[in-house]
Amino acid sequence: MDVFNEVFPSDPEQMKGLMSPGPKGPIFMVNLLKFKERAEYEDGRETNLTGRDAYMIYGRAVTELLPKFGGRPVFAADVSFLSLGRVEELWDEIAIAMYPERGAMVRMSMSEEWRAIAVHRSAGLKGQLNIETVLPDGALGSQWAAALGVQRG
Numbered sequence: 607m608d609v610f611n612e613v614f615p616s617d618p619e620q621m622k623g624l625m626s627p628g629p630k631g632p633i634f635m636v637n638l639l640k641f642k643e644r645a646e647y648e649d650g651r652e653t654n655l656t657g658r659d660a661y662m663i664y665g666r667a668v669t670e671l672l673p674k675f676g677g678r679p680v681f682a683a684d685v686s687f688l689s690l691g692r693v694e695e696l697w698d699e700i701a702i703a704m705y706p707e708r709g710a711m712v713r714m715s716m717s718e719e720w721r722a723i724a725v726h727r728s729a730g731l732k733g734q735l736n737i738e739t740v741l742p743d744g745a746l747g748s749q750w751a752a753a754l755g756v757q758r759g
Contacts, residue, residue: 664724
């Protein structure tokens with residue numbers, strides 16, 4: 607299996623899918639993050655920040671922005687160990703955000719507020735995988751929805 611760890615989408619089919627309505631109800635975006643050793647800003651500004659430091663500026667700001675689009679952070683943690691499987695390189699962090707539906711995430715990422723803070727995201731990230739997930743049908747999904755305090759579509 608090949609893994610293409612990107613910062614921004616480049617696949618036209620993925621972009622087309624992202625713009626479709628998506629599943630009913632909330633989505634949980636799983637973000638697998640890989641940081642640059644040193645932050646690199648596209649405008650060439652000098653910085654002593656690590657990639658992680660730059661991304662954390664973005665992370666704090668996006669945490670405040672999410673509720674404006676009906677979303678919220680759910681989970682974030684550093685990757686510490688691979689207990690099953692094999693990869694050439696582990697991601698540095700995993701973060702999960704909940705959105706009421708796919709369109710809310712798209713609207714947020716197209717907003718002026720998001721674009722203003724995204725410079726720190728780009729400066730800090732070496733690559734990222736974003737995986738859209740939904741709660742399963744049935745009792746387990748209902749239990750998770752209740753535990754997470756979300757309404758299902």
